[in-house]
Amino acid sequence: MPIKVLIPTALRPYAGKQSVIEVSALTVGEALNTLVAQHPDLRRHLFSEEGKLCSFVNVYLNDEDIRYLSKDATPVKETDTISIVPSVAGGR
Amino acid sequence: MTLSIPRTLLEELRRHGEETYPHECCGVLVGSFDEEGGKTVTAAVRCGNTRTDSPQNRYHISPSELVRIQREAMLAGSDIVGFYHSHPDHPARWSATDLAEAHWTGCSYLITSVEDGRAAVSNSFVLLDVDEAKHFQDEAITVTAE
Numbered sequence: 001m002p003i004k005v006l007i008p009t010a011l012r013p014y015a016g017k018q019s020v021i022e023v024s025a026l027t028v029g030e031a032l033n034t035l036v037a038q039h040p041d042l043r044r045h046l047f048s049e050e051g052k053l054c055s056f057v058n059v060y061l062n063d064e065d066i067r068y069l070s071k072d073a074t075p076v077k078e079t080d081t082i083s084i085v086p087s088v089a090g091g092r
Numbered sequence: 093m094t095l096s097i098p099r100t101l102l103e104e105l106r107r108h109g110e111e112t113y114p115h116e117c118c119g120v121l122v123g124s125f126d127e128e129g130g131k132t133v134t135a136a137v138r139c140g141n142t143r144t145d146s147p148q149n150r151y152h153i154s155p156s157e158l159v160r161i162q163r164e165a166m167l168a169g170s171d172i173v174g175f176y177h178s179h180p181d182h183p184a185r186w187s188a189t190d191l192a193e194a195h196w197t198g199c200s201y202l203i204t205s206v207e208d209g210r211a212a213v214s215n216s217f218v219l220l221d222v223d224e225a226k227h228f229q230d231e232a233i234t235v236t237a238e
Contacts, residue, residue: 006163006166008162008172008196009125009171009172009173009196009198010195010196013198019166019171020166056193056195057195058155060156060159063159065155081163083159083163085155085158085159085162086196087152087153087155087193088120088153088175088193088195088196089143089150089151089153089193090150090151090177090186090187090189090190090192090193090194090201091116091146091151091187091189091193092149092179092187092190
């Protein structure tokens, strides 16, 4: 089923400059894999060489961090929205 | 590249740094990009600093706040164009930690030095490139009337 993925401004150059991409998937993992299959340049900005989600990349299903759901295996439904947000931190 | 921001919003985020002194403040700049990569800020959204272990020299914005701000901005036809934070009793220059923890390529990172509780200098830096080539470049701030 189609599900919306919101692309942060920082990653749009690697996603055809699109802000929202619809992918067909039954789980969050499927959605992300479909996304990087469609936009291969995104892969190294989301995943490590071992294929794990980068530690500074946060993926939310609606308002929930998938780390606290079932991670990649989290099921999705048509009305859901996946948000990708790189972390924001620093200090003097 | 230029960061264009209304005076009222710049004053507001500088005041935020004074209010949280001696701790770092942080927030999100919402607005739009132009064709050349310049940005116009239309809102400065305050965020909490989750680094309660070391708030005087570190900041971190909760991802859940970023998700909400990104979603609301996009619904309104805007985008996240950058972030701001303060450096209490420290210059308004990016630090090694700021660069290491920056991941929003193309976005602005606006830093305000707060000296003895008063906002002093505000500087903006745009994050360019990724991995080993990642770096900050100085960015002019254009303050507008509205």
